Amino acid sequence: MPESKDTKAKIRRTALRLFAERGYNAVSMRDLAEAVGMRQGGLYNHFEGKQALLSDLMETHMVALLKALDAAMAGINGTRARLEVFVRHHVAHHLNYPDDVFLAYMEVRSLDPDNRARIVALRNRYEYMLRNILEDGCAKGLFSIGDAAVHARMLLAMMTGVTVWYRDNGRLSRDEVVDLYLDAALQSVGLTMVQS
Template sequence: MARTIGSHGPTTLEAIRKAGVRLIFEHGYEAMSLRQLAAEVGIQAGSLYNHISTKQELLFDLVQDHMNDLLRELDVALAGKTDPADRLRAFVAFHVTYHMTRKREVFIVNSELRSLEPKHYEAMVTLRGVYEQRLAQILSDGVAEGVFEVVDIQVATFAILALLTGLCSWYRPGGRLTREAIIAAHEKLVLSGVAPHAAAAAPRKTAKRARNLVAG
């Protein structure tokens, strides 16, 4: 049943955005109509234009906000860390946690980037490149300091991101493993791939989480 919330102010815009995320996630961008979106929010279809100009604008805003949040929150997660191995662990923990808690937004970005108009697409690919460069820089710094052994930084960057983002296809809240155990497993996989010695020297707490994962 459609919710009746009126058609005024930021509350309605937020409701439109949340409904847009859910409908695009469940049905896809092309299949979602503005009439369907308006009904979900509980307003007349014409009232949508008080808050968004087009369906394309809504998609762009959702993707752009996701990418900006991703970059901003990553910088917070990395703040104060200088050791490459610590920064890589922090990157892995952040990426895995973000993708577990923001699964719908991540899915939309990954599956609907192609639905953006060319100028919007290029802008978002640029932001995605900035995120990728954060990881590439960590790997490069580790190689320069003799901590990491990486044959090709770009290949390693894409491989790590593919590994970490893959959990979106299988992770379900309330499963056998805790979030902490899942993070510990990914940390071990990534560190052992680029720095076996750094993985072995991981904090005892992380090692204990990994053992608990195997035992579970």
């Protein structure tokens, strides 16, 4: 029984990597089992099926994302400060968990309707937090943007895209990348940067 949790975790880890690399539909349960180091039948001792595994991975990630964001935002009150924390947290999280993020973005359409509804609801909660900050900044005359809802989607797309190109052994460190995205985000809402 001590092995059990290890195996389940290993299946999770491997499935996350393979699904993110090749796409959910392009990975068979045999492929997955082989990568884990077992036979396909054994997977079903740990997960109900392929769809349940995908759904589990995505929900786990979304819940963790929201929880971490809540923690990071706790006690932050200024509108500008809240935007800064959101951006920093979002980009850093996406740099730290690229596979989770990529999967959650790309494979929503591979979920059955029920699972999809749950995941999309979580995603909307996340998007709403940013829109809230932007609307706040608009109402106070701090930000200069055309439309808060649209701008929230712009910023999310912009920031989420970091997973597409960032590589760890590249020219820039993660911290530098976070700073670049923060500067761009602040400037996009009409805030001038503070020299660091």
